[in-house]
Amino acid sequence: MAEFFTTAIIVSTVASTFRFATSYLYAAIGETFGQRSGVLNLGVDGIMLLGAFGAYYTVLKSGNLWLALAVAAAIGMLMGLAMAYASVTLQAEQGISGIGFYLFGLGLSDLLFQKLVGTPLPIDGFPNLRIPLLADIPIVGEMLFDHSIIVYGAFLLVPVAAFVLNRTTVGLNIRAVGENPEAADTLGVSVAKVRYFTVILGSTLAGIGGAALATELGIFQQNLTAGQGFIAVALVYFGAWRPLGVMFGALLYGFVAAVVLQLKTLGVIPLGASDLAAMLPALITILALVVAVQRERQPAALTKPYERGE
Amino acid sequence: MKQLRNWTPAVLLVVFALVAAACGGGSGDTTTTAGEPAAEPFRIAVVAPSASNDLAFTQSMVDALNMIQSEMGGASAVEVAVTDGTFVVEDAAAAIKDYASQGYDLVIAHGSQYGGSLQEIAPQFPDVSFAWGTAGDTFGLPNVFAYEAASHEGGYVMGVMAAALSQSHVVGIVGPIEVGDAKLYVDGFKAGVLAQDPTADVKVNYTGSFSDVALAATAAESEIAAGADVLTGTAQMVVGAVGVAKEKGVLWFGTQADQTQLAPDIVVASQVYHWEVVLRQMIDLIKGGTLGGNAYVIDLANGGEVISYNPGFDLPAEVKQLGEDTIAGIKDGSIAVPRS
Known part of the structure; x- marks a missing residue:
């Protein structure tokens, strides 16, 4: 155990945490917007997979990482438009249609990968960008300020999302539509427009989350996300529909995963307990969820389609 | 109850994510290389858990089958059918049964997790030869081969x-x-x-x-x-x-x-891995009328x-x-x- 408390190992574990949490964070912040407006998008994982493949394929063909991000965002936007049409215009049962979108993304991303690429070829992701001065701070610098731009982007997104939701008219409309769509409608806020906007924004971020995963790992494979999108939706509950809370959830999940892997490497967790330990991140998230969310209330209109009373 | 409702869906989500992560899933991609109908080709089918080009377990078998096919005279002599991406054992079992009922000469269940299904399916098709791996157990069935790698x-x-x-x-x-x-x-x-x-x-x-x-x-x-x-x-x-x-x-x-x-x-x-080393032996036996019973190992000495x-x-x-x-x-x- 003493071996765990060396500087090199702690620095690496914390740095891994931030890298690991990045793709979850994009997807979960995006999902927060949708849920605050009353729409549960369970298709996040499928959208992440399509975004991941789109970004991977773009880098493979053009080498252009920014174009890859744009492609992933565009794929997310299209999927968001379709999801919004299903859940807002057609008023589909959100849980069911979301799983449909997930399965679509899972299948299509694999099919495209098999047909267009085949054998997994590596790509180069965004290089690490050492932030001048800050990266030179001992220990903390290497943990926090020596990552790729896509990692910084995820964490910069958190205050931006919090500001938009809490301090702007757009945010006010989103929250009003999620809490009391009838009242918002009466005041002239278009419930459908707001929900289209949040679902498309959320799916765009999910697509970027997928791109973050593919470019950070430098590879694509069938089911690359391995369920990350579902954890991201759970993190929104964990974070009580607040961007900052969502970020803490993503970091906790990433931290437990990184610590468990490090303890396995060091032999602190014996091989026999390895598979049990692999469940720890999810178990701890569930426990924290049960404890934390007891005190919080979800958006009143979550999962409820809005139909204007005549 | 109201509070309970709040977190129940989220817990379900985490559980669902775990299941999704554990099972993988995905679409099975079936490709069939049809031979000349008149020539009566030797027909081999393989059902495998991951992608045919995964640079790992599944690809090792698909590469071996392609080599066997070209050795024996191409698509007119050997027909190879592949169903890959069957992480879900039930899907694999359905595919194995399907190939057996279509009268393939050799149906390969390429995954030790498929053993239980094969043990049930093989006795229903006594004229079809099955192979599964990586495993060392033929279940004592006369139409099952086993193969593993050292x-x-x-x-x-x-x-x-x-x-x-x-x-x-x-x-x-x-x-x-x-x-x-x-x-x-x-x-x-x-x-x-x-x-x-x-x-x-x-x-x-x-x-x-x-x-x-x-x-x-x-x-x-x-x-x-x-x-x-x-x-x-x-x-x-x-x-x-x-x-x-x-x-x-x-x-x-x-x-x-x-x-x-x-x-x-x-x-x-x-x-x-060069599974063709043991596949050749299986095919020779099948052509001679022996449909199973042997367990094979590829290792450094036999060139597998x-x-x-x-x-x-x-x-x-x-x-x-x-x-x-x-x-x-x-x-x-x-x-x-x-x-x-």
Whole structure:
């Protein structure tokens, strides 16, 4: 155990945490917007997979990482438009249609990968960008300020999302539509427009989350996300529909995963307990969820389609 | 109850994510190479868990079948049908049964997890020959062959070379779940490292998943942080670990297929499976009327396992010689690789 408390190992574990949490964070912040407006998008994982493949394929063909991000965002936007049409215009049962979108993304991303690429070829992701001065701070610098731009982007997104939701008219409309769509409608806020906007924004971020995963790992494979999108939706509950809370959830999940892997490497967790330990991140998230969310209330209109009373 | 409602869906989500992560899933891609109808080709079908071109377990079998096909005279002589991506055992069982009822001469269930299904299906089709692996058990059925790889042998050889190459005397291994072929390889590699350098520190990390690439990457980061400067790993999720090794500039040994193209600068060598060695024997028996009953092993001695060096990697001559001597020793029996 003493071996765990060396500087090199702690620095690496914390740095891994931030890298690991990045793709979850994009997807979960995006999902927060949708849920605050009353729409549960369970298709996040499928959208992440399509975004991941789109970004991977773009880098493979053009080498252009920014174009890859744009492609992933565009794929997310299209999927968001379709999801919004299903859940807002057609008023589909959100849980069911979301799983449909997930399965679509899972299948299509694999099919495209098999047909267009085949054998997994590596790509180069965004290089690490050492932030001048800050990266030179001992220990903390290497943990926090020596990552790729896509990692910084995820964490910069958190205050931006919090500001938009809490301090702007757009945010006010989103929250009003999620809490009391009838009242918002009466005041002239278009419930459908707001929900289209949040679902498309959320799916765009999910697509970027997928791109973050593919470019950070430098590879694509069938089911690359391995369920990350579902954890991201759970993190929104964990974070009580607040961007900052969502970020803490993503970091906790990433931290437990990184610590468990490090303890396995060091032999602190014996091989026999390895598979049990692999469940720890999810178990701890569930426990924290049960404890934390007891005190919080979800958006009143979550999962409820809005139909204007005549 | 109201509070209960709040978190119940989220808990379900986490559970669903775990299931999704564990099972993988995905679409089965079925490709059939149809032969000349008049020529009565020998028909082989394979059902496999991951993608045909996964640079790992499934690809090793698909490559072998393609080689058999070209050896025996192309698509007119041998028809090969592949259903891949069947992580879900029930899907695989349906595909196996389907091929059997279509009268294929040999139906290969390429995954030890398919054994239970095969045990039920094979007796229903006594005229069809089945093969499954990696496994050593034919269930005592007259129409079932079993096949496995002595992956600990190649693992041992590469472990010896890894120990010779390591400057830090710390070597890392990333595995999926501690079972079957993966465990065999990991234990063999570890034994090889310790045989060459008894003071070396071998870090073994089973991530708990065959498919989670991000976890494999993080496991590799943790091993490098603990001082490892040579890594290896097995199963299809290791592509994540190879990516980290490439980024951090540490060496990599591959297995199941040649992984050089994943990272041409740092891959030293790969253990490659040549299942065609045992497939040829099965096909000869089937043509002679024997539909099963034998368990086969590919190893270094019978040529079913080959250590494939990366031509682009500047391997010191003495380390390569060490590897070749170890291979020779295993072949002639002077080196006994402990089998866990």
